[in-house]
Amino acid sequence: MPRVNITDIARKAGVSKTAVSFAFNNPSRLSEATVQQILAIAEEMGYSPDPVARSMSTGRTGTIGLLLPQPLPEIVRNPYFPEFLEGIGEVCTHSGLSLMLVPPLKGSMRRAIVNAAVDGFLTLGLEESKATMVVLRQRGVPFVTVDSDPIEGVPAINVDDAGGACQAMQHVLALGHRQIAILAIRSGKQGHYREYVGTLGARMHGYLQALEEYGLTINGRSVRLLECASTEEGGMESFQTLWKSRHHPTAIIAMSDIIAIGVIKAAASAGQQVPRDLSVVGFDDITLASLIHPALTTVAQPSREKGEMATRELVKLIESNSQPIHQVLPTRLVERSSVCPPPKNED
Incomplete structure (x- = not known):
């Protein structure tokens, strides 16, 4: 028929x-x-x-794409992502739009961008120097960057990552910690933190600024840096690596809450009590941060608001080609129960 x-x-x-x-x-x-x-x-x-x-x-699909830098399984394991996604969803619902998640297609961001039938993109944590940005411009649809270094002529929505990270490091230093480990989100830079860009670069800048105020820097001895996946497993593996070394840190500062939560769980399994034996600080203030025991001291960022604002800007670009904005949302330190002064026998 x-x-x-x-x-x-x-x-x-x-x-x-x-x-x-x-x-x-x-x-x-x-x-x-x-x-x-x-x-x-x-x-x-x-x-x-x-x-x-x-x-x-x-000439429209009625769909916007969220361009992701990592495979979906890794992205969705981070509880930060649903909160960010909720903000995007609010605006999509109000605007009558659908949302397409666009992870790398067979390992290629270029292939994913070219094949996505969308009216515009939100990009999450992409680097300007990558060929991805070239392909986005060639595609000819509007896009808004989130958690990336601002690009001239492109709307950017970020949070004060450097300020929040500085507060976190200042907090543990003021309590007397000098044996500190920083757990950075895996970057592909093999720990060469001077090469970090975007969110990682901003947070590292904040940590280094606070360390400098106390005459300290990352030296591989008293202040160490490890990279790991932004997952609970990544935090657990990092704790195990640190505890195999001769000198244990008295404080661990993680670039995400889910890494910090993995640290707390691994510490408990190893008979280490947080915060008596080890202080732990995260970043994001996901819902689980206040529910875990002990409740996690962390840096709060407005994840939902960030998603809303980025999506509103994209809708404006699609509908009226509005002027691009660069917006930085505030962060703040949330003090809970996972941090205290270092043990008396600190090295």
Whole structure:
């Protein structure tokens, strides 16, 4: 049986094909009675719009893409992501848009960008220097960067990562800690922290600023740096690595809450009590941070608001080609129960 099309509906309704298209895509152009008549006939005939044909006629897909720097399984294991996604979803719902998650396709960001049928992209944690940015510009659809170094002419939504990280490090230093380990999110830089960019670069800058105030720096002895996956397992493995060394840190500062939570769990398994034996600080203030025992001292960032703001900016670009903004949202230290002065026998 041949597929019903808009010509068939127009013939039966006694209207033009343009009127049928308006009924589905722009009903405000018709009277309410005409819209209802066309929709009723379409339902009676078993017609449903072809989304590909619709996008070809309107020039829009009604979908925005969230471009992810990591495979989906790794991204969704971080509880920060759903909170960020909630903010995006609020704006999509209000604007009548769908959201497509766009992770690397067969390991290629370029392939993912080229194949995503979207009206614009939100990018999460991408580096300007990467070929990804070149492909985004070539694709010709608007995009907004999140958690990346600002790019001239492109809207950017960030948080004060450097300020929050500085507060976290100042907090443990003020309590007397001098044996400190920083757990950085895996970067591909093999621990060459001077090469960090974006969120990692900003947070590392904040840590180093606070250390400098106390005459300290990362030296591989009293202040050490390890990279790990931003997962609970990453935090657990890092703790085990540190505890195999001769000198144990008295404080661990993690670049994400989920890493810090992994540290707390591994410490408990090893018979180390947080914070008596080891102080732990995170970053993000995910919901779980206040529920774990002991409750995690962390840096709060407005993850949901960040998602909302970035999506609103993208919608503006899609609809009206508005002027790009660079917005930095505040962070703050949240003191809970996972930090105290170092043990008396600190090395």
